[in-house]
Amino acid sequence: MQIPKFGFHTILVLIVSSQHFRIGSSAPLQHPKKVCRKAECGLCVFFLPSRYLFLTPTFNRSGAGVAGITTAQALSNASLTDFVILEYLPRVGGRVSNTNFGRKADGTPYVVELGANWVQGLVTPPGPENPIWTLLITERSYSDYDSIATFNETGAVDFTGLLDEYENAYATFEQDAGYILTDNLQDRTARAGLSLAGWKPEKDAAAQAVEWWQFDFEYSVPPEQSSHEFTAINNNSTFYQWSNENNFVHDERGFNTFIKGEAATFLKDQDPRLLLNTVVANISYDGSGVTIDNEDGSCVQADYAVCTFSVGVLQSDAITFKPELPSWKQTGIETFIMGTYTKIFIQFPPDQVFWNTSYQYLLYADPTERGYYPVFQSLDGEGFFPGSGIIFVTVVQSQSYVVESQDDQITKDQVLAVLRNMFGAENVPEPIAFMYPRWSLEPWAYGSYSNWPPGTTLEMHQNLRANVDRLYFAGEATSAQYFGFLHGAWVEGKNVGEKIAGLIKGTIQTEEVHYDPLHGTTFVDEYDSTNGFILESTFATYGFK
Numbered sequence: 001m002q003i004p005k006f007g008f009h010t011i012l013v014l015i016v017s018s019q020h021f022r023i024g025s026s027a028p029l030q031h032p033k034k035v036c037r038k039a040e041c042g043l044c045v046f047f048l049p050s051r052y053l054f055l056t057p058t059f060n061r062s063g064a065g066v067a068g069i070t071t072a073q074a075l076s077n078a079s080l081t082d083f084v085i086l087e088y089l090p091r092v093g094g095r096v097s098n099t100n101f102g103r104k105a106d107g108t109p110y111v112v113e114l115g116a117n118w119v120q121g122l123v124t125p126p127g128p129e130n131p132i133w134t135l136l137i138t139e140r141s142y143s144d145y146d147s148i149a150t151f152n153e154t155g156a157v158d159f160t161g162l163l164d165e166y167e168n169a170y171a172t173f174e175q176d177a178g179y180i181l182t183d184n185l186q187d188r189t190a191r192a193g194l195s196l197a198g199w200k201p202e203k204d205a206a207a208q209a210v211e212w213w214q215f216d217f218e219y220s221v222p223p224e225q226s227s228h229e230f231t232a233i234n235n236n237s238t239f240y241q242w243s244n245e246n247n248f249v250h251d252e253r254g255f256n257t258f259i260k261g262e263a264a265t266f267l268k269d270q271d272p273r274l275l276l277n278t279v280v281a282n283i284s285y286d287g288s289g290v291t292i293d294n295e296d297g298s299c300v301q302a303d304y305a306v307c308t309f310s311v312g313v314l315q316s317d318a319i320t321f322k323p324e325l326p327s328w329k330q331t332g333i334e335t336f337i338m339g340t341y342t343k344i345f346i347q348f349p350p351d352q353v354f355w356n357t358s359y360q361y362l363l364y365a366d367p368t369e370r371g372y373y374p375v376f377q378s379l380d381g382e383g384f385f386p387g388s389g390i391i392f393v394t395v396v397q398s399q400s401y402v403v404e405s406q407d408d409q410i411t412k413d414q415v416l417a418v419l420r421n422m423f424g425a426e427n428v429p430e431p432i433a434f435m436y437p438r439w440s441l442e443p444w445a446y447g448s449y450s451n452w453p454p455g456t457t458l459e460m461h462q463n464l465r466a467n468v469d470r471l472y473f474a475g476e477a478t479s480a481q482y483f484g485f486l487h488g489a490w491v492e493g494k495n496v497g498e499k500i501a502g503l504i505k506g507t508i509q510t511e512e513v514h515y516d517p518l519h520g521t522t523f524v525d526e527y528d529s530t531n532g533f534i535l536e537s538t539f540a541t542y543g544f545k
Contacts, residue, residue: 065094
């Protein structure tokens with residue numbers, strides 16, 4: 001069992017000027033197109049002929065996400081320091097976002113994570129190590145997926161035996177995915193792959209709940225919307241390479257503490273290169289440079305840009321591009337899926353906790369609707385927030401759209417009805433705190449993280465990933481093997497930063513490849529770094545023995 005991913009990068013644009021000017025310079029750009037300055041004087045930073053510009057919207061606190069920070073860090077490591085980061089919100093961290101929730105006995109709040117919550121795949125010596133695990137400086141606890149109790153509308157019912165049945169089918173599913181890759185076969189839906197492997201939940205509510213726990217909880221979408229081949233590649237690239245362990249982060253400082261720590265290696269306190277609360281409206285690009293127009297009337301020009309908009313934002317047309325992105329790029333963007341993953345937090349009176357806190361997870365099989373408030377996770381247990389009375393339930397995609405569009409009270413009533421079915425109406429009191437984010441409605445995110453749809457080739461993904469003239473792209477969605485994962489954003493940000501540094505220094509001459517027209521399948525020799533495929537074999541194992 002793996003745990004859910006989250007797209008943890010922000011909307012980033014990196015602008016690079018070949019003249020290496022710093023903020024505040026009044027010298028002209030090498031490729032001037034218009035005079036760019038703030039709408040009403042103010043900081044001359046928007047004259048900026050600076051080396052790099054990052055434009056990033058993030059969650060409800062503060063900004064630049066993993067892909068943006070690692071891109072800037074890679075440039076800084078290459079001694080290219082004239083950059084600017086434009087951030088939609090007033091913080092660093094992207095969708096690694098936390099908030100205060102509920103209260104402790106002393107009246108102070110707990111801190112809970114609205115987005116990213118896990119480090120997935122750690123390290124198995126002597127194998128390689130997940131870069132997020134290497135950098136992590138926050139409090140975390142092991143997620144024990146064997147620590148699970150099962151329920152239906154009548155109460156506690158043991159259907160944990162179905163977990164082994166799914167795992168057995170998944171082993172065949174995974175093997176078949178390897179044949180698709182090595183034999184250049186046509187991809188299919190993960191639903192078809194599971195069915196061919198012998199897993200057919202059909203109308204069995206318990207089996208549907210187990211499948212949701214094993215699949216949707218990870219990918220935020222059902223098997224019908226997922227690639228058979230790349231579901232296995234995505235899983236193996238993380239958990240076979242590093243380990244099958246996951247750690248749940250629960251730090252009072254917030255999970256994004258490590259991102260702030262990395263930013264502090266190249267950004268000073270109050271660094272003028274980090275511009276928060278900046279909303280991009282339009283990106284103009286050509287073969288000689290990029291111009292960014294912001295909603296406040298300011299603009300920035302430079303020679304290169306890196307954009308880390310989420311797939312959801314790119315698909316929403318919230319940002320305009322001039323000229324319009326070419327059809328091969330637009331098709332790549334529209335082909336991929338932006339999943340939504342919604343955690344609903346509830347605090348009950350700590351002296352009236354009604355569930356067995358020795359279990360980390362409570363799985364509910366609704367009799368009529370698959371994925372209806374299916375997985376509750378207790379935070380009132382050792383290693384988490386003991387004595388807190390806090391539990392949260394997760395919904396994804398279509399159910400996320402429902403709860404995120406309705407009033408909190410309706411959602412709370414529905415969640416309480418499920419809990420009262422599970423534990424008895426007389427045992428479940430009214431909560432003292434209730435809260436959840438609305439990722440699908442956030443104009444800078446429009447969802448949580450990306451997923452790979454069935455029948456989609458590596459060439460199509462490379463078209464999502466590839467640059468258009470001087471405009472480059474990075475983020476979890478551009479990772480061919482780690483899409484949806486926090487470390488996917490880290491790897492892609494680092495790679496594009498190093499790429500642009502090489503272009504500036506002249507050590508790299510080639511640009512990203514793209515495909516027009518596309519082939520219907522992925523040839524074996526295309527699984528290489530040119531197409532963002534960085535592991536020699538996704539079926540080699542360090543983490544699994």
